Amino acid sequence: MFRAFDWQDLIPLAKGAWLTIQLCAMSGILGIIFGLILGIARTSPSRIARWISTIYISCVRGIPILVIIFFIFFGIPLLFPGLELDKFASAVIALTCFAAAYVAEIVRGSIEAVPRGQSEAADALGLNYWAKLRYVVMPQARKIMVPPGVGFIIGLVKDSSLVTVTGLVELTHAGNIVTNLTGDPIMTFLTVAAMYFVICYSISLLGRLYEKRTGIQVDPLKLPEPASV
């Protein structure tokens, strides 16, 4: 009844991996965009902006991601009866909601890590809030947020396995299906694990490359090299 795990089984797993990549790319990019907006709002002089972002971030961080996934998947069709969401779209929304809150905290921490003197110097030159953010604070904060940001995106790839509960055939779900066909969970999930590893390791390599390419100029903590004789 069961057959052995063979190379044909790689095809559904590869398809699942591709779906995981698409899912994480989309929710990662959207999460970064909304996270930037929320993180900037969190440090803005406007009290309302700070309030809204603080409430959002605290709420999302206080809810398990699985609950967010269930809520979006089952809740949205009930709340908005006309709205048809496929599994992929609801997974993207759930992961984006989740990612935005965590990215926002990374953005806030990075903005606050830029020395206060930088902001004061920009103020003293007469730069308005947005010019100060764009030309002085964010270029320096960007460098600070890359390492934790990369770490978070890697976490997001792994957490994306939870959307398997909605029936979306991403990598973990594909692994489940293949296990049912072959009865060989060891080979199947070793393969699944290897695929997750390749995705995550690639992201961390990309992150390191980015740091190397931008790191030369954008390092507020770097001390001047002693002049060589």
Place this chain on the structure above:
Amino acid sequence: MTVIFVENLNKKFGPNHVLKGVDCHIREREVVCVIGPSGSGKSTFLRCMNGLESITSGSIVINKHRLDDSKTNINLVRQEAGMVFQHFNLFPHLKVIDNVMLAPLKVAKVNKDEARAKAEMLLAKVGLAEKMEAFPGSLSGGQMQRVAIARALAMDPKIMLFDEPTSALDPEIVGEVLTVMKDLANEGMTMVVVTHEMGFAREVADRVLFMDQGLIVEEGSPDEIFSSPRNARTQGFLSKVL
């Protein structure tokens, strides 16, 4: 003509009453040095003059702009009052020339060629023409502070505020920064300088203010303050630092 009016200026940080009614008028082209012990409120006084610290009560008028009026556009005031910080606060991600060009480009919105020509002229003036393309991280403290002065001058301020500009520098490079400041004073810039450099205050200042515990305790010409201080606290302070 008086360009800075400070009247009954009070500043509190929570329960901490830092400025307790400071009165001070500064005329155009005047060089005023503010001296006094640490914690006397001299830096806070200076920072209030371009809105880096909010005012608890009292009034400050800079070139007809009222700083205590919430309708005043603080960024306009800041364009007229350049500021130089103790720790330079250069932008480490921008080249020296871009540090100087940033405000003209993004605040005054002059075109790039004009901003560049101006920045080159200012960097030549502070003796750093050859460092234009360097990043601040590769400069010495004295060079960084001279870039910071050029950066503040790029907006053509009518007033320059200096917050202990040489306190973070090694003693042997203090001179190069003071020379630039002296030149500026000789050109007729209105300057308020919080400093511990008594030699500079004595030589360059038109007037010296001695602050202690949030008040201007004594003021006068450098000669009056340094040679014959009347107030006991001024005498005590000067006997320790001179």
